[in-house]
Every structure is written in structure tokens, then in C-alpha cells.
Amino acid sequence: MTALSSTRAGVLISRAGGLAVVVAVIGLLPWLSGRDPALSVLRARSAEQEPTVEALDSVRRELGLDAGPMALFGDWLGGALRGDLGRSWVGGVEVLPSVLAGLRVSLTLMGAALAVALLLVGALCASTLVRGSRGTSRTRTGAAAAVLAALPEFLVATLLLVVLSVWLGWLPPYGWQGPQHLVLPALALGLPAGGILGRLVDDSLPAVFEERWVVLWRSWGCSPGAIGRAAVRRALPAVLPQFGLVAVGLTGGAVAVEVVFAVPGLGRTALGAAEAQDLPLLQGSVLALVLLGLVGGVLVAGVRRRMLGPALRDAALSAPPPVSVPVSRLHRAVVAVSAVVPAVVICWGLLGEPLRVNPIVRLASPSWAHPLGTDSLGRDVLARVGHGAAATLTVTLLVCLGSFLVAMVVGFLPGLAEGAAETANAVPPVIAGILVAAIVGPGSVGASIAVALVSWPPLAAHAAALVQEIRAATHIAALRALGAGPTWILTRHVLPAVAGPVARHAVLRLPGIALALASLGFLGLGAQPPAPEWGLMLAESLPYLERAPWAALAPTGMLLLLATLAVSLSTLPTPRTRELRPLTPSAPDVRRTRFSRRVGAGR
The missing domain is CATH 1.10.3720.10 (MetI-like)
Known part of the structure; x- marks a missing residue:
């Protein structure tokens, strides 16, 4: 087995092991929480009922909790593979319909956010693409896109809520009743994602336009449109893995955005289940979120392999080196x-x-x-x-x-x-x-x-x-x-x-x-x-x-x-690393070492 195949095997094993750990943590949540699952169920059903020994034993027998954590984990995992996620501890309803309802809302929101992100990517890269295709100098995407890429989704959501809803009154602040309620959440998720992807693609395009094949195509008289399409195809495979990371990040960012705008999505469902200690609903929601992120990463990897083609599928195609820009x-x-x-x-x-609490000046405006x-x-x-x-x-x-x-x-x-x-x-x-x-x-x-x-x-x-x-x-x-x-x-x-x-x-x-x-x-x-x-x-x-x-x-x-x-x-x-000096027996750092003295004595 070669070193490359050994490394790949290690990566696959670690991936499977990591997924197994996540699934095990989700499945064992009732016991990892350190609380008695029977007591949690009893509190969820009736907060006033006395937690007597008889009542707790009755709950354990009803839910099979007396079989132990491993047996119940096996039952939960088998049910999850069959599409049965159990029943809610609070409402008593089946978990799977609630998870699917939240998943539909989250997928709609993420699809709209992805459309916003792709539009922003096109806007950020348009100038570089046009100028590079024609052989003129490039322009930078600007500091605004860089800052936008670093902002967390909950902060963008808050800013949009304050400016577009509270101050200007253009869009509704909360709810999920119509297309108008989709605009602000999609912008809150899509703007940071588009800033990240736009910067990555925009930074890789100038180096592509400096490659020799671009000069050759221009000398053959190829149109700027053909050169631009080929440059995008050359630059995309190297940055596509980042598209997968952004797709995964949308699942986490959707939780905060759904909370800010009161969107009944999967992330808000998971957060509400965690607050109510409704562990079956929490298990199903988090499992769906994790699988959603993994599926997004797999789809992006498949698209990348298809773009590379059979000849480069097993090769490590790296991104072109970025063009250095002096710091202004x-x-x-x-x-x-x-x-x-x-x-x-x-x-x-x-x-x-x-x-220090002072109710007299609550919500007071800024003053000295x-x-x-x-x-x-x-x-x-x-x-x-x-x-x-x-x-x-x-x-x-x-x-x-x-x-x-x-x-x-x-x-x-x-x-x-x-x-x-x-x-x-x-x-x-x-x-x-x-x-x-x-x-x-x-x-x-x-x-x-x-x-x-x-x-x-x-x-x-x-x-x-x-x-x-x-x-x-x-x-x-x-x-x-x-x-x-x-x-x-x-x-x-x-x-x-x-x-x-x-x-x-x-x-x-x-x-x-x-x-x-x-x-x-x-x-x-x-x-x-x-x-x-x-x-x-x-x-x-x-x-x-x-x-x-x-x-x-x-x-x-x-x-x-x-x-x-x-x-x-x-x-x-970043400061350049000091280049290592050639190793010779006369180098001072070698003469001072113990092993080099032994080599000198042997001579």
C-alpha cells in the first residue's frame, strides 16, 4: 500500500469515526446530560407532579429506559435508520413530522440564501472577470466585501432588522407567512456566504489570467467571453471545497437567523427542544442538521470531481497562487x-x-x-x-x-x-x-x-x-x-x-x-x-x-x-520564514551538536 493510499484510508477511517462519534453523542443525549431521563420526561409532561419512585419507574417501563443506555441507543439508531425518531417528551407527537416540517422551511431559506450568495459572487467577480478576459489590469473587490465575509449571520440579521424593518419599515420583521418574510432571512444568510465565496473566486482569477494558455488563446483571437468562461472553469475546482464549507455554515447560521426572524425552521426547532429538554425532538433535529451539512459537502465534492474529469480526479489540483497586493x-x-x-x-x-440596576433611567438615550x-x-x-x-x-x-x-x-x-x-x-x-x-x-x-x-x-x-x-x-x-x-x-x-x-x-x-x-x-x-x-x-x-x-x-x-x-x-x-542554511560539517550550529562531534571524532 502506497503512502497516498494509506493517507486516504486514514482520512476515510477518521471521517467514519467522526460521524460515528457525532451519531453516538446524539443518541446518548438522555444519559450524557447527567439528568435522569425518567425525571426529564416526568417534568416535561407535568411540572407539578411529584417525582415519586413509583412515577419514575412507570415512565422507565413505558419508554424502555430500564433497559440501559446502550440498549436504548440501539433501539434509537435502528428506529432512525427506519425513519422512526420516536415521540416528543413534551407534546407526545411523533418527532419525524416535526423535523420534516422544519426541514422544508430551512431548505427553502437556504436555497434563497444560496441564490443571494451566488448573485453577490457574480457582482464581486464581474469587474475582475471582464478586465482579465480583455487583458487589462484588475481591481480589488473592496474592504466592504471582506468585512461582510467575516460577519456572523446573527449580526447581519440584527443590522438588517434594525435598518430595513425598524427604521425604514420596508419589510416585515418576523414571521413566515409569505414571500416577503423570506427576504430578510435570505439576505442575512446569503450576504456573508457571498462575501466569502466572492473573495475566494476573485482572488484566484487574476493568477489564472496570467497563465500561459490565456496568452496563447488571445494570440489565436479567442473572444473575451470564451477566455472568461475557461478561466472560471479553471479557477472553480480549487475553490469548490470552500463552497462545501459555506453550505455547511449555512446550516449553523440558519439557527441564529431563524431565531432573530422567528422562522419556524429546523434550527429554531432544535434550539427550542434544547431549552425545553425535549431530547427526542432535539436528537432528530440535530441529526437532520448534521446530515444536511454532510450531504451538502458530498454534493460539492461530486461536482468538483465531475468538473475535473477522469484525468485529474485523483490528482491534487491546487488553486493558482494569489497575486500579491501591497498593503496600503x-x-x-x-x-x-x-x-x-x-x-x-x-x-x-x-x-x-x-x-448596577436603576429602573428610573431604563432605556435612557445616550448622555454624559x-x-x-x-x-x-x-x-x-x-x-x-x-x-x-x-x-x-x-x-x-x-x-x-x-x-x-x-x-x-x-x-x-x-x-x-x-x-x-x-x-x-x-x-x-x-x-x-x-x-x-x-x-x-x-x-x-x-x-x-x-x-x-x-x-x-x-x-x-x-x-x-x-x-x-x-x-x-x-x-x-x-x-x-x-x-x-x-x-x-x-x-x-x-x-x-x-x-x-x-x-x-x-x-x-x-x-x-x-x-x-x-x-x-x-x-x-x-x-x-x-x-x-x-x-x-x-x-x-x-x-x-x-x-x-x-x-x-x-x-x-x-x-x-x-x-x-x-x-x-x-x-x-505574514513575515517570511527564515530560509534554512545548507547543512555542512563546518556550520556553527552543527559543530555544537553532540552527534556532529561524534562524526568529527570518527574522522
Whole structure:
């Protein structure tokens, strides 16, 4: 078996193992939650009934809970394979019809969002495509598209709700009664997805237009339209995997969007089931969301294989190298502003009291005493923003550090790292947050665990790629030939070469981790009241948008600046790694090593 086939086998095994773990977690939710399933059923049916031993035993016998977790998990899995997801603990109705009803709504919403995303991709790439086909210089897509790509869906949904519904009154804010109710949710999901895909395609097209075949086609007199179509076909296969990730991200983003606009979709069903501890309905909803993401990824992979054709199906077709663009002064100014303004607001807010309640000034407009106004309980918004940032930053740093350490360990197992990354991409942070909240309960700890579970695999995949590249390098082979031991090579050469790039990658993910934590707080899966957390503050202010929009705009503005900072940092050029010197017996770093002294003594 070749090394390539061995790696592929490891990836397939890890994919199957990851899916099996997700299914097992879903199936064992009644026992992983740490609560007695019989007590949960009894509370769901009648909150006032006394949980006596006889009543609990009756529920266990009725549902077969006395058979134990593994036996009931086998029954649940067998029923799921037959299309039977059991009955709701709260309503007593069958779960499958409720899941299918929510799935139809979610598929309609995701289809409309995908149409919005594709239209935005066409708009962002039109200028580059036209200019490249004609052989003229390119233009950039702009900072607005970059910021849009970094925004979480719940934040875009809030902005659209405030501007287009509350302020302008153009569209209805809530409900699912007609096509007009589809516009805002589709925009909230489609705009970030289109920003991501548009930037990816737009960044890959200029390098395609610089390839030799384009010059040859122009010399033959091919029309710009034919060249443009061929360039798109050349650029798309390399970025199609990102289309799959965006399709998976729509399933997680739909949860928050459905909550904001009160859309009766599958994500809102899953979140409501988690809050009510209706575990059978939660199991069916989360299983459908995970399978929806996996099916989207498989479909995109199939389209990519068909576009590549039989000759390139098993080849690794990489994206053309992006054309380097110098960093402008405006770009550096954006980085400075998006970092300095939040720092000033946070430091100012830390001087106030975030938990002090004053009903006399509730929903007060901004003033000198309260620069950002007050919320529905009369608490100072500026103080809550400042203290919430300090808590969020601490948790974000801990999650990032833990993800980095795990990635450095798992990165030395390439097959496991790649498969784990793909499995984690099929489970968005919101879905992981729902599962973790069902097990350990909602809170900061559960949100941190959920975000960490989906944060380390991309770093591990990066580390695994670097480990494979460094182990195959010429200087490593020379070190082995000189008698260096595996431990010495690992600690002196491989680890230092891997740790630096992966650490920079982890730092670039800090704003994304903070936004993920904020999204879980917005959904009620993270920090609980009265904690001053940005996502929770935004959720608490939504019912008062018409009376006090500033209470929602303060955390929204901070999250916008955080997203801007994330995009600005990710597009800054990274410092080049120092090129390794040729390994010779006279090099100072070799003469100082123990094994080189032994080689010299042998001479």
C-alpha cells in the first residue's frame, strides 16, 4: 500500500469515526446530560407532579429506559435508520413530522440564501472577470466585501432588522407567512456566504489570467467571453471545497437567523427542544442538521470531481497562487482604528458598574452620565460593553491556547488531523453549542467547550501539512544521515518550524473565536444573565429595538469592529520564514551538536 493510499484510508477511517462519534453523542443525549431521563420526561409532561419512585419507574417501563443506555441507543439508531425518531417528551407527537416540517422551511431559506450568495459572487467577480478576459489590469473587490465575509449571520440579521424593518419599515420583521418574510432571512444568510465565496473566486482569477494558455488563446483571437468562461472553469475546482464549507455554515447560521426572524425552521426547532429538554425532538433535529451539512459537502465534492474529469480526479489540483497586493496606508489605518477604538471603549467601560440596576433611567438615550445609554433594567451599556469584552477576551485566549496545544499534538497524525478537520467542518459552532448545552447545560463553560471542539481541527490540519512538508525536506534527510536521533530532530527542527506558523494561524483565529462565543451567547447557549456578554446583550436588547436602538447598536458596533479587525489581520502579509542554511560539517550550529562531534571524532 502506497503512502497516498494509506493517507486516504486514514482520512476515510477518521471521517467514519467522526460521524460515528457525532451519531453516538446524539443518541446518548438522555444519559450524557447527567439528568435522569425518567425525571426529564416526568417534568416535561407535568411540572407539578411529584417525582415519586413509583412515577419514575412507570415512565422507565413505558419508554424502555430500564433497559440501559446502550440498549436504548440501539433501539434509537435502528428506529432512525427506519425513519422512526420516536415521540416528543413534551407534546407526545411523533418527532419525524416535526423535523420534516422544519426541514422544508430551512431548505427553502437556504436555497434563497444560496441564490443571494451566488448573485453577490457574480457582482464581486464581474469587474475582475471582464478586465482579465480583455487583458487589462484588475481591481480589488473592496474592504466592504471582506468585512461582510467575516460577519456572523446573527449580526447581519440584527443590522438588517434594525435598518430595513425598524427604521425604514420596508419589510416585515418576523414571521413566515409569505414571500416577503423570506427576504430578510435570505439576505442575512446569503450576504456573508457571498462575501466569502466572492473573495475566494476573485482572488484566484487574476493568477489564472496570467497563465500561459490565456496568452496563447488571445494570440489565436479567442473572444473575451470564451477566455472568461475557461478561466472560471479553471479557477472553480480549487475553490469548490470552500463552497462545501459555506453550505455547511449555512446550516449553523440558519439557527441564529431563524431565531432573530422567528422562522419556524429546523434550527429554531432544535434550539427550542434544547431549552425545553425535549431530547427526542432535539436528537432528530440535530441529526437532520448534521446530515444536511454532510450531504451538502458530498454534493460539492461530486461536482468538483465531475468538473475535473477522469484525468485529474485523483490528482491534487491546487488553486493558482494569489497575486500579491501591497498593503496600503488605508489598510493599515483600518487595522489601527479597529484595534484602538474598541480598546478605548473597553478601558472607559471598565470604570463603570455593569450590574448596577436603576429602573428610573431604563432605556435612557445616550448622555454624559451614560455615553452609550442604558438597557431595559437601567444598567449602563458602556460599562457592560467594557466588562463583557474583558471576560470574552479571557475566554477567547484560553480557547485559542487549548486549540493550539491540541493541534500541535494531533498534527503529527496527518490522516487523523485531516479527517477530524472535515468532521468538525460538518458541525458548525452553533450545532456543537446545542449539543454541549444539552449535556452540561448552557453557560460560559459549555460555550467554550463547543467553540474549542470546532476550533482545533483546522489548526491540526495546518500542522499536519507542515509536518509532512518538513519531514520530507532535504536538510532533515541530511540530519538523519549524520546520525541525528528522531527526538533531537523533532525538538530542534520539526517542532520549531511547525509551532511558529501554527501559532500565527491561531492568533488570526482569535476574532473568529470571539465572534463564535458571542453567537452562542446571543442564542442563550453561552453566558447567562446578568453576565455582561456582547451576544447576550444583543439578544436582550432586541425586544426594545424600536424604543432604544442604541442598546443593540453598542454591542453590534463592537462586533463589527472585531470582524473588521479579523479581516484586516488576515490580509496583512505574514513575515517570511527564515530560509534554512545548507547543512555542512563546518556550520556553527552543527559543530555544537553532540552527534556532529561524534562524526568529527570518527574522522
